[in-house]
Amino acid sequence: MTHINKRLIGITGGIATGKSTVSHYLANTYQLPILDADLYAREAVKIGSPILEAIFTRYGNRVRMPDNTLDRKQLGEIIFNQLNERRWLESQIHPYVRSCFETAIAQLEAKTIVLVIPLLFESNMTDLVTEIWLVYCSRDEQIKRLMERDRLTHEQAIARLESQLPIEKKAALANIVLDNSSTKEPLFHQIDQLLNVTGD
Numbered sequence: 001m002t003h004i005n006k007r008l009i010g011i012t013g014g015i016a017t018g019k020s021t022v023s024h025y026l027a028n029t030y031q032l033p034i035l036d037a038d039l040y041a042r043e044a045v046k047i048g049s050p051i052l053e054a055i056f057t058r059y060g061n062r063v064r065m066p067d068n069t070l071d072r073k074q075l076g077e078i079i080f081n082q083l084n085e086r087r088w089l090e091s092q093i094h095p096y097v098r099s100c101f102e103t104a105i106a107q108l109e110a111k112t113i114v115l116v117i118p119l120l121f122e123s124n125m126t127d128l129v130t131e132i133w134l135v136y137c138s139r140d141e142q143i144k145r146l147m148e149r150d151r152l153t154h155e156q157a158i159a160r161l162e163s164q165l166p167i168e169k170k171a172a173l174a175n176i177v178l179d180n181s182s183t184k185e186p187l188f189h190q191i192d193q194l195l196n197v198t199g200d
Helices: 019-030 037-044 050-063 072-079 083-107 139-150 154-162 167-173 184-198
Strands: 007-013 034-036 112-116 131-136 176-179
Touching: 007 019, 007 167, 019 034, 019 112, 019 131, 019 184, 034 037, 034 083, 037 083, 037 112, 050 072, 050 083, 072 083, 083 112, 131 167, 139 154, 176 184
Parallel strands: 007 112, 007 131, 034 112, 131 176
Antiparallel strands: none
């Protein structure tokens, strides 16, 4: 699916590599519209949604909070340790997310649109974008950031990393690799160069 005359930048990377840092910078500095797969995925499981009901039917009360919302932590423990369950969940959520992207792209008049899709390759959504920017940092750095950010054990962090395509494989498939191994300044400089050199 391509949109004539639109530059559709797909931001992806591994967990905790800095995708949000990049998208916030693009929004704040360049006023680019940001479409976020994670927000659509949250919308997919809001109270009363068919997808949430399907999840409750499959896993029962162990993933249901007292207020009838989804217990993400419990669901995470299931899907990050069982490949079949993760695939089932993704088969529910990915089509909804794709539909949201397609609708938003069609409605926006901006010439450049940013799509933040952590599972860009895994979900087969590369056809939604015209170029792929991968945010990169080392595996050790990913594990450290993930443990700090989500308060995970080392084992839990590893399980989440193992659930995605290895970052090196993603880097080989991307058009641009943004190195986020250091501080934010070098990262922002790389983005400035990309947007200034390639034009808007």
